[in-house]
Amino acid sequence: xxxxxxxxxxxxxxxxxxxxxxxxxxxxxxxxxxxxxxxxxxxxxxxxxxxxxxxxxxxxxxxxxxxxxxxxxxxxxxxxxxxxxxxxxxxxxxxxxxxxxxxxxxxxxxxxxxxxxxxxxxxxxxxxxxxxxxxxxxxxxxxxxxxxxxxxxxxxxxxxxxxxxxxxxxxxxxxxxxxxxxxxxxxxxxxxxxxxxxxxxxxxxxxxxxxxxxxxxxxxxxxxxxxxxxxxxxxxxxxxxxxxxxxxxxxxxxxxxxxxxxxxxxxxxxxxxxxxxxxxxxxxxxxxxxxxxxxxxxxxxxxxxxxxxxxxxxxxxxxxxxxxxxxxxxxxxxxxxxxxxxxxxxxxxxxxxxxxxxxxxxxxxxxxxxxxxxxxxxxxxxxxxxxxxxxxxxxxxxxxxxxxxxxxxxxxxxxxxxxxxxxxxxxxxxxxxxxxxxxxxxxxxxxxxxxxxxxxxxxxxxxxxxxxxxxxxxxxxxxxxxxxxxxxxxxxxxxxxxxxxxxxxxxxxxxxxxxxxxxxxxxxxxxxxxxxxxxxxxxxxxxxxxx
Numbered sequence: 001x002x003x004x005x006x007x008x009x010x011x012x013x014x015x016x017x018x019x020x021x022x023x024x025x026x027x028x029x030x031x032x033x034x035x036x037x038x039x040x041x042x043x044x045x046x047x048x049x050x051x052x053x054x055x056x057x058x059x060x061x062x063x064x065x066x067x068x069x070x071x072x073x074x075x076x077x078x079x080x081x082x083x084x085x086x087x088x089x090x091x092x093x094x095x096x097x098x099x100x101x102x103x104x105x106x107x108x109x110x111x112x113x114x115x116x117x118x119x120x121x122x123x124x125x126x127x128x129x130x131x132x133x134x135x136x137x138x139x140x141x142x143x144x145x146x147x148x149x150x151x152x153x154x155x156x157x158x159x160x161x162x163x164x165x166x167x168x169x170x171x172x173x174x175x176x177x178x179x180x181x182x183x184x185x186x187x188x189x190x191x192x193x194x195x196x197x198x199x200x201x202x203x204x205x206x207x208x209x210x211x212x213x214x215x216x217x218x219x220x221x222x223x224x225x226x227x228x229x230x231x232x233x234x235x236x237x238x239x240x241x242x243x244x245x246x247x248x249x250x251x252x253x254x255x256x257x258x259x260x261x262x263x264x265x266x267x268x269x270x271x272x273x274x275x276x277x278x279x280x281x282x283x284x285x286x287x288x289x290x291x292x293x294x295x296x297x298x299x300x301x302x303x304x305x306x307x308x309x310x311x312x313x314x315x316x317x318x319x320x321x322x323x324x325x326x327x328x329x330x331x332x333x334x335x336x337x338x339x340x341x342x343x344x345x346x347x348x349x350x351x352x353x354x355x356x357x358x359x360x361x362x363x364x365x366x367x368x369x370x371x372x373x374x375x376x377x378x379x380x381x382x383x384x385x386x387x388x389x390x391x392x393x394x395x396x397x398x399x400x401x402x403x404x405x406x407x408x409x410x411x412x413x414x415x416x417x418x419x420x421x422x423x424x425x426x427x428x429x430x431x432x433x434x435x436x437x438x439x440x441x442x443x444x445x446x447x448x449x450x451x452x453x454x455x456x457x458x459x460x461x462x463x464x465x466x467x468x469x470x471x472x473x474x475x476x477x478x479x480x481x482x483x484x485x486x487x488x489x490x491x492x493x494x495x496x497x498x499x500x501x502x503x504x505x506x507x508x509x510x511x512x513x514x515x516x517x518x519x520x521x522x523x524x525x526x527x528x529x530x531x532x533x534x535x536x537x538x539x540x541x542x543x544x545x546x547x
Contacts, residue, residue: 034058065355067331067348069317075325079146085233087177087199091146092153092170094119098138099404102126105157106407109175110511117170121508122160122411127167129154149174160411179236182516183209189220190530194516195240198232198289203239210243210272221277221533223526224293227307231288234265234316234335241296242267244303246274249338251296254316256333261316263333277539278303279529282384287311291343292335295382299338301372301543304532305384307525312345312359312381339368341378373545385542386532388525396489397497399447405440410504412439420509424517428498428505436501437490 042049059072073081079089093112094105102124108115125133128144136144147153149172156167179202183193191213193206206224213219231237234252241251245267252265280294280303291310297303316333334342348357360379368376377383400406413432420426428436490497499522506518520526532538 067315067346067357069313069315069329070331071329073319073327073329078325078327081319081327081329085199087179087197087201089146089175090149090151090172091175092117092119092155092172093175094145096125096138096141096145098141099407101134102158103133103136103138103141107507107512109177110513112175113170113173115511117155117168118166119155119157119168120160120414122407122414123157124160125155125157126165127154127156147172160408161415178205180205180209182513183213184517185213185216185219186223186520186526187530188218190533191216191219191222192225192520192526193222194225195229195290197229198236198240200233200236202232202236203243206240207243207272214273219276221279221539223279223281223529223533224303225281225526226286226290226294227281227283227525228285229287229290230285230311231290231313234289234292237289237292238265238267239269240293242269243272244274244276244278244297245300246271249300251338252292253336254333255336256316258332261333274302277533277536279533280305281525281529282307282310282382283390283525284308284311286382287313288315291382292337295337295341295343298376298382298385299341299368299370301370301374304386304539304542305382306386306529306532307384307388308390309383309387310343310381312343312379314342314344339370339376341366341368341376343378343381345380372543374543386528388528391524394489394493394496395447396445396493397500399445400440400497401500403443403445405443405445406500406504409436409439409501410508413505414508420506420514424506424510424514425521426502426506426518428502433494433498433501436497440490 038054041054042051056072056074063070063072092114093109094114095107095109096103097106098104104121105114105119105123105125106121108119108121125141127133128141131144133141133144145153145155151172152169153172154167154169156165158165177197177199179195179197179199181194181196183191186192191210193209193213195202195206210222213222238251241249245251247267247269249267250264251267254261254263254265256262278297280297282290282294282305286294286307287310291313294305294310298305314334314336315331316335317329317331319327319329322328334344336342345359346357347360351357362380365377365379368378370376499519503515503518507515510517532542
């Protein structure tokens with residue numbers, strides 16, 4: 001038996017070696033083929049070929065067959081990638097956007113060079129260091145504005161409303177985008193922390209925010225808002241969990257093809273507060289590190305998750321340096337949160353005949369248990385403990401925003417009002433809303449409703465079916481009535497349009513903090529969290545197995 005076992009082991013090893021040999025031969029063969037093909041194209045193709053573009057396109061096409069998170073990062077794109085992980089860059093500190101022929105300042109960051117130099121939302125950028133800005137798109141203008149901290153920059157702008165042209169000279173600085181753009185109290189007893197990114201120091205910022213909130217003797221519970229947060233650094237997610245759970249708590253296990261990808265991550269520091277009731281807000285934009293935090297708090301029954309299902313990204317990436325200052329961001333493992341589940345939604349290893357990867361079927365999803373024994377499932381992101389309705393924005397509201405009428409009206413409001421009434425709690429009165437409806441009269445903001453889209457499809461089908469004139473007339477009459485009703489949409493959807501205007505106006509005076517703070521007064525997810533956190537019985541019951 002021992003001899004037979006030895007023979008079988010040798011056969012197994014030889015088969016592995018043969019498989020590896022075949023694999024390496026295929027790699028070498030295809031590399032040679034690729035090189036020859038590239039050489040022939042460069043020699044014979046009728047037009048000159050840009051070798052950088054051709055190679056980058058080829059690499060990106062190759063990676064397209066894997067998953068959307070495995071990317072080739074060229075040297076030129078490295079600054080943008082590093083901004084996502086560090087939150088730092090050299091520049092003026094402002095968001096910009098191309099509107100028509102001009103690139104505009106849309107949001108100056110409070111306390112940074114642009115704002116300190118007097119640049120405001122609505123300023124049209126005319127020149128940068130003598131270069132005419134209208135010749136460039138927004139990405140190119142962004143590059144012109146960036147530079148080494150301490151270097152001088154000259155920006156010529158046309159001010160909103162007054163149309164006065166001004167030339168402003170100031171110095172660039174190191175810009176550090178805050179992971180936590182806002183925290184504060186949403187009522188007498190409930191604190192709120194908005195986390196936008198998981199870049200460097202995200203955990204420190206969350207911990208500092210919580211410490212500040214705890215200085216309020218009335219604080220009894222906390223909301224951590226992860227909506228729209230696409231993730232970032234894994235270690236920051238672990239440390240944010242450590243804010244609320246004890247040292248030595250297992251948060252994530254990663255499993256990959258190579259040994260170094262198999263890791264267990266536990267908390268290593270002293271927590272800030274392991275007892276305070278906690279609600280985590282999520283939506284479809286909450287991904288990766290956001291899902292580690294929300295999923296771990298759910299699995300450990302440390303907090304309740306409120307909102308909509310998360311994105312479902314259970315894949316871990318690392319960056320590997322390649323030639324000429326480029327990098328490869330490659331998926332190396334899947335992560336598993338405390339219950340043992342992986343929340344990856346899309347199976348990229350199995351694709352349809354036309355190359356499409358699909359979500360894991362419900363029948364294949366497995367069940368797991370939280371620390372208290374509550375049932376949770378894998379394979380579809382984090383499902384909230386309390387689901388809320390994802391409110392749909394009316395087409396007219398989207399049209400008003402996309403056509404910059406909300407943006408322009410906020411600029412006009414700031415021009416005419418030197419101070420903001422009631423600060424971040426600002427609410428438009430009826431007279432101010434009427435001023436907005438007057439402002440948009442004659443302005444372009446075409447949009448189609450769902451009913452119009454369905455009616456257009458019906459009209460096409462009746463034409464194809466050659467139905468009677470009476471039917472066509474009835475459809476035409478219905479179109480006329482719908483257009484008449486659309487004229488009333490500015491009143492019908494007044495509450496949601498007004499909320500958007502209030503947030504935009506608040507940002508003109510109080511920057512991003514003001515925008516966020518103003519939005520909370522009408523935020524249904526926040527209101528639901530306040531309701532649950534204010535009811536100890538309901539909060540504890542949500543974290544307990546229902547018998």
